[in-house]
Amino acid sequence: MDQDFERELLEIFKAEAEDYLTILNDGLLALEEGADERAVEEMFRTTHSLKGAARAVNFSAVEELCQAIESLFSKIKNKELKLNEGIRAVLNRSIEHLNELLNQNNFNASCDIDILKQLQAAASGEIKAAAKEKAQKRPAARPKAAQKPEASRPEAAGQTPEKTTAPEPAPATQPKSADAAQETIRISYQKIRELFTQSEDLIAIKIKQKFYIDHINQLYDQLEAIGKKRRQWLVASDSADALNSELFREFSLIKKQVDLLKNTLENDLFQITAMIDKHLDDIKQLMMFPFSTITNYLERSTRAIAREMNKKIELKIYGKEVELDKHTLELLKDPLIHLIRNSLDHGIEPPEERLMRGKPEVGKITIEVLPPRDQSIVVKVSDDGRGLDLAKIKQKSLKKNLVTQAELDDMNESQVLSLIFHSGLSTKDEVSKLSGRGLGMAVVLENIEKLGGSLKVENYYPNGSTFYLTIPLSFATSRGILIYTNDFRAIIPTKFVRLPMRLEVAQLKTVENQLVVNLNGQNIPLFSLASLLDIKTEDRETPQYLNILILRLDEQHEIAVSVDQVLDEREIILKKLNPPLEEVRFLSGVTILGDGSLVPVLNVHDIFAACSDRFKPMAIKKQKPKQILVVEDSITSRVLLKNVLESAGFEVQTAINGQQAWQILQKQTFDLIISDVQMPEMDGVELTRKIKAEQKMKSIPVILLTSLGSESDRKKGLEAGANAYFIKQDFKQKSLLDLIHKLIGTE
Incomplete structure (x- = not known):
């Protein structure tokens, strides 16, 4: 795991831990009022989730403490222990210590041995109600406002934390900073996206209003034509009786009322349009992120690929300030990495070859994000390598039977270049773990088309190439x-x-x-x-x-x-x-x-x-990446798993519990499912049973990834129909990926 992703993961963990601590602190208050089974269940699950999240970021002290608290809650939940004042006091001190560990932000901190012993004694039934006079009956303090992590990595921190007591209150005269006075809340991007989708239905009101106005205008024009004919008849007539005169006055009155209605509707449309457009623009702005959001990912991936290929590379990125919808940014990551990998593998020459060609030893890849124009954004990806060898593309296309010689003879340069987007076409003669299978460029085009965009290539053989990714602003x-x-x-x-x-x-x-x-x-x-x-x-x-x-x-x-x-x-x-x-x-x-x-x-x-x-x-046979559903209630573990799987080329969707996963499975299919076991609403074992009982789903492999490592737990999972039972403590990326490839036949 590289340092940039680790920092990102730590920030996610801190936010998640703060939420879990809120639940635990509220649970303590509920327990003060009595042995609420629902509060015990919720605190048990929360402690389990926090333990998994701490393990994902190697915060061993928090993991160890959560394990002990979880064991105690398990005994209470299973009626093996009765909650009493003494146990409540131990839980109070334990969760207060959990707050202290997380507030210290020192990943090398050690768990308080005395508290661990008290938890073990409580779980063994050694703490009786008589211990209540020693208990400090107060809920644990809330975690401090988000603190920046220490400059060094957690495992390099080295210092031993001092034991701390509850922080002293700040002086009453201490002024609040402007930042502290500004309240903020965290809300998921998905919720904002759903709000935007619902708000877009307001546009239907605009469209209908315009439809009504068009019909009113037609009616008004018809009345105008009738009135004109009526006037002509009156002029031509020698006499106009009282009845005709009265009808003409009534007709004129109706025409004025229609005209008034038309003007009112047009004014209403103007106001409705202004309000709806502003509302949508405000929500759109919440979903916009600068391109710099993904530049760290692109830079570290480029360095890693270049190191593996023993090539020297300089990646330049321009237009980092240009804002795109977060969904678009996420979908752009994969095609951009494929293009960078393609440039490094096929385009950028080894240092010695570049020197022989009179080029700088260090190759250059440039990504330029152009400002929005005509409701779309163009991303240019250029390199100063060899460029695309048309002769080799033609040769490989004929060998793969993608085209005939007659068709090739009839193609211009741009059509020949388009052949590189065929699945299975690669100009490499050998297959490596990075390239040679001919899938990369097909995946690039597929992802760009998913965004409703297009792809264009300019070739400067033997001095490089440029890919133009044209992407619409991703609002519907x-x-x-x-x-x-x-x-x-x-x-x-x-x-x-x-x-x-x-x-x-x-x-x-x-x-x-x-x-x-x-x-x-x-x-x-x-x-x-x-x-x-x-x-x-x-x-x-x-x-x-x-x-x-x-x-x-x-x-x-x-x-x-x-x-x-x-x-x-x-x-x-x-x-x-x-x-x-x-x-x-x-x-x-x-x-x-x-x-x-x-x-x-x-x-x-x-x-x-x-x-x-x-x-x-353009009629490309697309080979879609394998689809994996990750079911995990801990956001930290969920993000870690998603990153590992997407880096391996899988398409990943996530669910926060078995119930949500089951709802997703009713709408779409997956090649494999990875699920935690202990989750709210529906656990992983129950989810597995439901999947294996469903005729159209039972062939989908299921991996249970859990911290429950006993033989009985493993047996329970496998009896439910799981294809594999993977212990989180033994988690290694390679082992998990090898298992996945074996189960879905992508070895």
Whole structure:
């Protein structure tokens, strides 16, 4: 574990420990009022979770103390001991000592032997109620405000802590700092994300209001036309009777009322739009983090890979201040690391070779994050290595039967470069643990497409290459063009539409049996959108004019699609589809129109892939990483496990208890499940039983990862159906990963 991640893990542990101490302190107050079974159960589970979190950061004194407290609570919980005043006093002193250890922030501290002995005596039933006169009946102090960790690493600290007593209260005259006066709370990103998703539904109010206004405007225009005809009739008529005059006055009054209603609705829409947009912008800002959030991870990963390859490298990162949604940042980590690894392995030459080529001994990789533009962000990843060898790419593509020689001869440079994104294609002749399997670049493209983005390559062989990652700002509100074709309405995202046009059929050309649109001297292949989407079409006469949209993925990939009508452009809320609909071809999601109807939003990547063999490089067979569900109630242990597994190339989802995991399993499938045993609501053993009893889930391997190491506990877990029982005390990354590879067949 490197130092940067260790520091990050320690910060997570401190926040988690503070929460656990709050629960324990509140539990002590509850125990003062009587032997509350629920309080005992909650304190038992909390102590167990804190023990696991302390083990994850090597805080042995806290782990040892929690183990002793947990043992005592276990006896009370199982009715082997009756809670009395003496035991309450021991628990008071023990949890007060736990507070002191955590406040000292000294990972080399030792646990108070006297307190451990008292806990052991209490668990053995040696402390009777008579001990209460010696007890100090007071709840433990809350932990101090978050303190910065010592400069040195915990295991290097070396000093022996002095025994401390309860801290003396600060003088009453001591002024509060501005920071202390500012109250803060911790809230998970997921909760903010859920709030934002719910708040986005407010946009539907805007869309409906606009829909009503459009209809009122149509009604007003109709009334205006009727009034004009009425006036013309009155002028042409020699006489106007009283009845007609009265009808005309009533008609004018109705028209004024409609006009007033129209103006009121337009004013309301203006105010609603301002309030909703500000509300959404405020929530968006809470989810935005600077790119610097992940730069430490990128820098340390680059150093580690370079050391392993015996290469000298300088990583430069520009645009660290540019802010992105946290979800986007997390999904960017993997493709960026793949690109860096690819640059180091395939591009950056060994020092001696660089010197021979007249290059600096130290290679350079540059990541530049450009400011947002047109609702998207571009990340450039460049290196000054060899670049991409087109001849070698062609050779390997033919060998893998990805293309024929005739197809290769017909490809331009950008299309040949696109071949590197095929799963299984690698220009390496040998397979190493870092590369050679041809999965890296396919994974990069897959992750970028998950974000709704695109990827472009510029090659400067033999002097390097640049990858352009274009990523939309990852909020679901965007704009789309509503089209109608063969009784089918759909939305095409505006960002992919270069140009709408109306073209006479006689102006179309045919090149190699393919209809094309000639735009500024460039022939763009034309397809019927209805045919691409496999929508049944009735025989009908060819119209004189075609409504056409020019779609663009990037500068090298453009197509034209014909539709019956291009209705309008509008603001949309993209709602992603849930499994199993998320895999339906051509669909990115759905949106709701002002009249309440659902309309599909088309996946432009799938449209390009379906067009013709000319775009075969875009029709990539993707090999998804294996999916693992981690079920662990300790956030520290959860983050540690997630980091270990993601670093090994797995896709990881987490749950905080068995009940939440079971709910997740109803919606999606996983290749493997790793679960703690002791958790609230539903423990790991019960979760395993439910999984193995379910026909569609029973084949999923389950690993129970727990601190319960007795033979009876192991037997209980295996009898529930677990495929393996892994003791946390014996936790080694390699052993766990070897076991995972064995269970899911990825060795």
